[in-house]
Amino acid sequence: MIINIRVSDFNLWYGENHALKDINMEIEKNKVTAIIGPSGCGKSTFIRSLNRMNDLVPSCITKGDIFFDGMNIYEKDLDVYVIRKRVGMVFQKPNPFPMSVYDNISYGPRIHGEKNKKKLDKIVEYTLKSAALWDEVNDRLDDPALGLSGGQQQRLCIARTLTVKPDVILFDEPCSALDPISTSKIEDLIRELKERYTIVIVTHNMQQAARISDYTAFFLLGEIIEFGSTLQIFENPNDKRTEDYITGKFG
Amino acid sequence: MRANFKNIKEKLIEDLLFIAAISSIVVILFIFIFLMKEGAFAFLENGVFNFIFGTKWRMETGTYGMAPLIIGSLLVTIGAVGFAIVLGIPSAIFLSELAPPRIGNILKPTVELLNSIPSIVYGFIGVVLLLTSLRDTFDMIDGHSFLAGSILLGVMALPTIITISDDAITAVPKDLREGSMALGATRWQTIRRVVLPSAISGIMASILLAIGRVLGETMAIMLVVGCVARFPSPFFNFFQSGDTMTARIASEMGEAARGSLQYHSLFGIGVLLLIIVTVLNVIADLIRVRIQKKVGRG
Ligand SMILES: Nc1ncnc2c1ncn2[C@@H]1O[C@H](COP(=O)(O)OP(=O)(O)O)[C@@H](O)[C@H]1O
Ligand SMILES: [Mg+2]
Helix, strand or coil: CCEEEEEEEEEEEECCEEEEEEEEEEEECCCEEEEECCCCCCHHHHHHHHCCHHHHCCCEEEEEEEEECCEECCCCCCCHHHHHHHEEEECCCCCCCCCEHHHHHHHHHHHCCCCCHHHHHHHHHHHHHHCCCHHHHCCCCCCEHHHCCHHHHHHHHHHHHHCCCCCEEEEECCCCCCCHHHHHHHHHHHHHHCCCCEEEEECCCHHHHHHHCCEEEEEECCEEEEEEEHHHHHHCCCCHHHHHHHCCCCC | CHHHHHHHHHHHHHHHHHHHHHHHHHHHHHHHHHHHHHHHHHHHHHCHHHHHHCCCEECCCCEECCHHHHHHHHHHHHHHHHHHHHHHHHHHHHHHHHCCHHHHHHHHHHHHHHHCCCHHHHHHHHHHHHHHHHHHHHCCCCCCCHHHHHHHHHHHHHHHHHHHHHHHHHCCCHHHHHHHHCCCCCHHHHHHHHHHHHCHHHHHHHHHHHHHHHHHCCHHHHHHCECCCCCCCCCCCCCCCECCHHHHHHHHHCCCCCCCHHHHHHHHHHHHHHHHHHHHHHHHHHHHHHHHHHHCCC
16 A cells, blocks of 8 residues: 555644644545545645645645655745646636647646647647547647536546646546536546546545545544545444534535 | 506606617717718818828928828827836736735725826926936937827826736636646746736737827827927937827817818818727727637637
């Protein structure tokens, strides 16, 4: 068992609001770890801590460490851009850039210095195939990405994330804006992607967590209440609150 | 009975709105026809070619050629809008992306306030500060020049460019910035490659509005450009004094006898201004349509 990310006594505040409290967690390589919990409990805040996206919030303060691949990503003089490259992120609402499909996908490599058109072409084809989108868009690479359907846009965003060769992909409720068919396509895709990537997914949807994840963490009011194999959490939760949440007593 | 009264009230409101709409259209139409009618004489009496391309505008000899005024307006517009773009767009980027909220909250209203200063006040400041410093710096006779006009009108156009570009940049959704940052892009890469392209139609709009404002400006430019209808040589000589289309209308309108050739020629300038502004608006629309096609949204 290889641990890809280790979270150690991690705390986060937005100003006075203590949003994450003493989080300890180990995220296994090439597995899907699901984060569940009622809204406002800190799920997004937690996964945004894993690639330091919370740096963009001015009032945000952290304490504690998160180790990725052995290095402490909260080290003072660490290159945060390298971390964000290696820990990619897919957002709740599909957010393609207002440019062509091709330019969206080649954006990542281009900002990291790739200029060779042939190489870019290859990356575009490879990542679109990996995101199960190539067959649908290969004849409209120059069309605006915003013309795609919501589900296609979200797969485009997944492909875009793959272009900078991440080890980990964070998903923050990636299906909450999508219809059931698009949702099941993304779920299939996540199952495929875990062969090559470590995946952390926040989801509101209990069945989704049960279907696609290997591990599940239950968050409540900024704390981890329970963390274990998905099977154990759903079949045999240790904590009364976990059980209540899973059985829909609150949420 | 009640329902009937309600119906009559509805009908009355509708009619009033209709009358208001029609009367504003009628007023605009009237101005348009009047301008066209009076201006048409200028093209007929001077000859279309001579009136547009003639390089002399002299009421003493009765020669009216707009070329010096057209080139004057062109120079001042290019200079002023260039100045406003070079200073204004970076300011807008600073205000929307980099300025701490505390500074932004002071700067934004200040910039908006600049917009409401009457242009004659800008003119005064231009005469007192700008002309003297240009005279001393470039060793000019008195500082009256296209350069002075460009700088002054550039300053006046700054608030337009800054506030509208700032709004356009601020309106770019947070999702897009986060999408870029999450790929490991720096703040600056994100601004340059995602935020600015997404805001481009708003930025273009600010530039076109600025062009309109500069082209139409009269009082301030009259005070600093020199008011001599002379064709600059070489034609891009910003250090010479000259005149613009609007300034010429304002300075001669008072003395032009109604119905005279001079009077008609001034209206002719007005017609040309109207045509230019219309063409600019059409271009603005074309640009907007093209951008929408490219990015796939409005
Ligand atoms: N950018 C932010 N600035 C200030 N407070 C925030 C910000 N984002 C989230 N919070 C607060 O942090 C807490 C956790 O929010 P979040 O992580 O978004 O929860 P979840 O994703 O589980 O719904 C909430 O109390 C929320 O109000
Ligand atoms: Mg959330």
